[in-house]
Amino acid sequence: MRNRDKVRYQLFLEPRLADRLEELAARPGVARSDILVEALDAWLTRQGGHDLDERFGVRLDRMSRSLGRAERDIQVLLESLSLFVHYQFCLNAQIPEPDAAARAVGRDRFQKFIDQIGRRMAAGADSDASIAEAAA
Template sequence: MRNRDKVRYQLFLEPRLAERLEEIAAKPGVARSDILVAALDAWLTRQGSHELDDRFGGRLDRMSLQIGRVGRDVQVLLESLSLFIHQQYCLNAQLPEPDAAARAIGRDRFDRFIAQVGRQMATGAKPLAPASEAAR
C-alpha cells in the first residue's frame, strides 16, 4: 500500500516502549511504522475475541468430558462396591464347603448382583448419596 493511501497519526510513547521499538526497528528491512501497525492490528483483533477461550477452550471442553466420564466410572464402582458389601454382610450366609451346587448358587447371585447394579445405574438411583441429595 502506498503512503498516500494511508492515514497519518502521531502518538506519544513512554521511553521504555520507545527504546524497545528502536531495538526491534534497528534490524535491516524493518520499519517502525510496520511494527506499530502490526502491533495495533494484533491488539484490535484480540479485543474482538477471547484469547484464552481460543487457546484453551477446546482443551478444557475435552478435559471436562473426560472428568465427567471418570466421575461416572467412579459412581459405577461405588454402586458395585456398595451392593457387594451389602450382599456379603447382610444377605449371604457362609457356605461350609464350596461344591458344584454352591458354585452354581454363587454364579446366580453374581449375575443378579450385576443386573441390580445395571438397573440402579440406568435409573440414576444413588444409594450412597446423602439423604438431602436423595430427596431431590
C-alpha cells in the first residue's frame, strides 16, 4: 500500500517505549511504523474479543452452569437407577431367603441386565423396548 493511501498520525511515546521501539526497529527490514501498526491492530483486535466476552460471556456461563447441573442430575439419576435395579435383583430374587445363593442369582441377573444395556448402547439402537424388556 502506498503512503498516500494511508492516514498519518503523530503520537508521543514515553522514553521507555521509544527505546523498546528503537530496539525492535534496529533489525533489518523492520520499520517503526510497521511495528506500531501491528501493535495497534493487535490491541484493537483484543478489545474486540473482549467485547464478545462481555456480550456472550454471561450467557455462556449461565449455559455452562445449567449443563453442569443437568450432568450432575443425570449422574444421580443413573446411580439411583443402578442401585434400585441392583437392589431389586439381589433382594427380591425368587428364592425364599436372601442367602448366598440368592445373592449369586441377583448378581447374575444384574450382570445380564448390564450386558444387555451395554449391547443396546453399543448398537446405538433407539427402540421403544423398555429396559424391563432388556432385563427379561
